[in-house]
Amino acid sequence: MEADYAIVGGGVVGLSVAWGLLKRGKRVVVLDGDDGAFRASRGNFGLVWVQSKGMKQPRYARWSQQSAAIWADFAQELSEATGRSLHLQQQGGFDFHFSEETLEETVAQYELLKAKLDGDYPFEVLGHNALRKEEPQIGPKVVGAILHHQDGHTNPLKLLTALADDVRRMGGTVLTGKTVTEITKPDGFRVRCVDGTTVDAAKCILSAGLGAAALGPQLGLRAPVRPQRGQVLITEKLPKGLIRRPSLIARQVDEGGIQIGATNEEVGYDDGVTQPGLSRLAAEAIATYPVLARAQLVRSWGALRVLSPDGLPIYQESHEMPGAFLVTCHSGITLAAAHARLLPEWLERTPAAPDLEVFSEDRFAVS
Numbered sequence: 001m002e003a004d005y006a007i008v009g010g011g012v013v014g015l016s017v018a019w020g021l022l023k024r025g026k027r028v029v030v031l032d033g034d035d036g037a038f039r040a041s042r043g044n045f046g047l048v049w050v051q052s053k054g055m056k057q058p059r060y061a062r063w064s065q066q067s068a069a070i071w072a073d074f075a076q077e078l079s080e081a082t083g084r085s086l087h088l089q090q091q092g093g094f095d096f097h098f099s100e101e102t103l104e105e106t107v108a109q110y111e112l113l114k115a116k117l118d119g120d121y122p123f124e125v126l127g128h129n130a131l132r133k134e135e136p137q138i139g140p141k142v143v144g145a146i147l148h149h150q151d152g153h154t155n156p157l158k159l160l161t162a163l164a165d166d167v168r169r170m171g172g173t174v175l176t177g178k179t180v181t182e183i184t185k186p187d188g189f190r191v192r193c194v195d196g197t198t199v200d201a202a203k204c205i206l207s208a209g210l211g212a213a214a215l216g217p218q219l220g221l222r223a224p225v226r227p228q229r230g231q232v233l234i235t236e237k238l239p240k241g242l243i244r245r246p247s248l249i250a251r252q253v254d255e256g257g258i259q260i261g262a263t264n265e266e267v268g269y270d271d272g273v274t275q276p277g278l279s280r281l282a283a284e285a286i287a288t289y290p291v292l293a294r295a296q297l298v299r300s301w302g303a304l305r306v307l308s309p310d311g312l313p314i315y316q317e318s319h320e321m322p323g324a325f326l327v328t329c330h331s332g333i334t335l336a337a338a339h340a341r342l343l344p345e346w347l348e349r350t351p352a353a354p355d356l357e358v359f360s361e362d363r364f365a366v367s
Contacts, residue, residue, distance in 0.1 A: 006201035009208035043303020051148035067338035093151030220320025230262035
């Protein structure tokens with residue numbers, strides 16, 4: 001099988017890039033892992049999120065903003081092509097605080113970032129009374145919140161399904177259940193799978209999440225990614241509008257259930273759930289929304305985030321094997337629109353290519 005691009009990894013990141021390349025007339029083959037693979041795309045929180053990102057690197061804040069700004073058009077095009085609604089809402093999101101001190105500290109940090117972004121960082125601070133008008137179910141322990149107007153959320157599973165459908169509709173090939181074991185460059189790139197499947201391509205993109213750690217060195221890439229576990233709770237379906245805007249604590253999904261999350265645990269490749277972790281999530285959610293104390297929980301899960309040493313994305317073309325690229329991040333939902341609409345310009349080195357030098361893995365080089 002031959003292609004212009006072989007994309008190793010069929011999650012939201014890989015499929016978003018594949019979608020964008022197909023829009024540019026490229027032949028694309030996506031190789032997706034088996035059901036035993038760690039899958040951040042199926043376990044994430046579904047946020048299209050800008051606030052708090054890029055506090056130490058404004059370019060990351062700007063990149064997140066660029067993606068959030070084009071998400072609605074991206075979602076509309078994808079929905080029209082596939083008939084699948086992604087249930088995108090971008091009416092802002094909350095950062096809740098339980099003390100005046102943490103609220104003031106965070107606001108001060110946001111003001112610094114806003115200045116670095118030439119004022120383009122639209123947020124407002126709401127005290128408890130003003131917050132109750134926006135979120136009537138908020139509890140008395142919440143002293144206030146930051147409402148950032150560029151935030152929102154979507155249904156990540158419907159996004160994943162729509163991307164796979166549209167990639168296939170446009171002529172792309174998505175091979176599932178494929179565990180890639182070897183990538184070589186005899187002329188172009190040859191990707192071999194454990195079941196004997198072989199794909200030849202002019203270029204190769206490694207977007208395999210945590211799998212990049214093992215495959216990256218074959219392409220001359222460091223791929224310094226590590227797992228971080230996040231546990232999540234889901235309630236029964238509750239009346240729509242119970243939670244009006246999402247936060248990092250909870251959001252109401254389009255079906256009506258409340259998604260509660262998420263932990264940040266350094267436990268290696270363990271994606272299980274724990275009673276202490278779930279109890280902490282439930283306690284924080286109830287402190288924020290006391291009405292949830294009466295809600296029935298229907299399921300929980302753990303999933304592994306894909307993190308670089310500094311938490312920022314990595315976009316890197318291999319120095320040793322030009323034409324091989326590493327594309328990885330922990331914000332695959334937020335950045336899906338940028339990966340679909342903007343990143344292909346960088347891959348193709350067009351005049352419209354975004355400047356992503358700050359996200360090179362060269363920043364981790366040992367001097």
